[in-house]
Amino acid sequence: MANIINGKEIAQQVRNEVTNQVQQLADQGIIPGLAVIIVGDDPASQIYVRNKEKAAAKAGINGQTISFPADVVEEDVLNKIQELNQDDTIDAILLQSPVPKQIDEQKMQSAIDPSKDVDGFNPLNIGKLFANRAGYYPIANTPKGIMRLLAETQVELSGKFIVILGRSILVGRPLFALLEAQNATVALLHRYTPDELRHNLLQQADVVIAATGVPGLVQGVDLKAGAVVIDVGITRLPDGHLTGDVDFTTAQEVASAITPVPGGVGPMTIATLLQTTVELAVQHHQMEL
Numbered sequence: 001m002a003n004i005i006n007g008k009e010i011a012q013q014v015r016n017e018v019t020n021q022v023q024q025l026a027d028q029g030i031i032p033g034l035a036v037i038i039v040g041d042d043p044a045s046q047i048y049v050r051n052k053e054k055a056a057a058k059a060g061i062n063g064q065t066i067s068f069p070a071d072v073v074e075e076d077v078l079n080k081i082q083e084l085n086q087d088d089t090i091d092a093i094l095l096q097s098p099v100p101k102q103i104d105e106q107k108m109q110s111a112i113d114p115s116k117d118v119d120g121f122n123p124l125n126i127g128k129l130f131a132n133r134a135g136y137y138p139i140a141n142t143p144k145g146i147m148r149l150l151a152e153t154q155v156e157l158s159g160k161f162i163v164i165l166g167r168s169i170l171v172g173r174p175l176f177a178l179l180e181a182q183n184a185t186v187a188l189l190h191r192y193t194p195d196e197l198r199h200n201l202l203q204q205a206d207v208v209i210a211a212t213g214v215p216g217l218v219q220g221v222d223l224k225a226g227a228v229v230i231d232v233g234i235t236r237l238p239d240g241h242l243t244g245d246v247d248f249t250t251a252q253e254v255a256s257a258i259t260p261v262p263g264g265v266g267p268m269t270i271a272t273l274l275q276t277t278v279e280l281a282v283q284h285h286q287m288e289l
């Protein structure tokens with residue numbers, strides 16, 4: 001039976017670290033500022049944004065949410081981003097995904113000042129990540145949180161074979177770069193990966209990270225005995241429950257460690273967002289913690 005990785009507990013540890021850092025900054029008269037922009041009324045996005053706002057307030061971060069109606073014109077969002085770029089009280093800007101069709105998400109991501117880009121979506125920051133550059137730059141929080149989960153669970157990465165399912169800029173792609181930088185051999189799978197190839201690669205994987213939003217994509221029989229399984233997927237079932245991409249019941253019989261949904265990667269994403277916000281504030285004020 002697998003060790004169930006307690007994401008909630010590790011996330012709480014990260015949040016305690018962040019709260020301490022915020023207190024140190026407060027002693028110098030600095031309050032980190034996080035602005036979250038949300039466009040439209042997607043209920044799932046609304047919940048995430050509310051969670052982020054609550055978590056920021058609890059840590060002593062100045063969180064503000066800017067809501068636009070679903071039919072907002074692109075120029076209004078762009079103007080808001082430019083205003084926040086200029087605002088000295090704001091250290092971190094997040095544009096909640098997805099956005100309605102009339103908004104060019106990539107254009108918005110490029111407009112966010114790279115030094116306030118808390119999602120790490122600006123091409124400058126993505127380029128640094130893929131070049132494995134030294135020095136500080138923001139990295140997407142879900143992948144960054146997963147790296148912390150793996151470190152806290154003492155999962156060896158160097159020389160291991162890792163399969164990532166899903167190649168989004170939010171999860172799969174940055175994870176590929178982070179894991180490869182730790183000397184793992186990484187396969188990045190997607191919708192066009194043939195089923196047979198997916199099964200073959202999964203059989204060999206020491207670590208499996210599923211981030212597709214396809215419930216049940218990974219079953220216990222797919223896994224190598226002792227594999228570490230990280231389930232990023234979140235799908236709300238008709239009965240209101242949340243489920244991941246991994247069939248937890250069969251997978252936990254084969255895996256050596258596995259993250260649950262909820263209570264695994266999700267809480268780490270929120271905690272890491274707060275951590276990155278504080279890091280950006282430290283950078284802006286040229287301080288060290």
Ligand SMILES: NC(=O)C1=CN([C@@H]2O[C@H](COP(=O)(O)OP(=O)(O)OC[C@H]3O[C@@H](n4cnc5c(N)ncnc54)[C@H](OP(=O)(O)O)[C@@H]3O)[C@@H](O)[C@H]2O)C=CC1
Binds near residue numbers: 192
């Ligand atoms: N726990 C957390 O903190 C977070 C959870 N999530 C959840 O993770 C999941 C993924 O999110 P996100 O990356 O934003 O989603 P996207 O929809 O942007 O990307 C999904 C990815 O999965 C791939 N995919 C779809 N079907 C299959 C399949 N059958 N086999 C292999 N790959 C497949 C897609 O391939 P292709 O590129 O070819 O279309 C795509 O690359 C969602 O459930 C989301 O809710 C997301 C962010 C944070």
Ligand SMILES: Nc1nc(=O)c2c([nH]1)NC[C@@H]1CN(c3ccc(C(=O)N[C@@H](CCC(=O)O)C(=O)O)cc3)C=[N+]21
Binds near residue numbers: 051094142262266
């Ligand atoms: N620009 C941008 N950056 C993001 O990081 C981003 C985004 N857009 N759009 C949507 C996804 C999704 N996401 C999650 C955040 C928290 C939980 C989370 O807290 N999950 C908890 C509880 C979930 C619940 O109960 O609803 C859990 O899994 O235990 C999940 C998913 C961030 N995302």
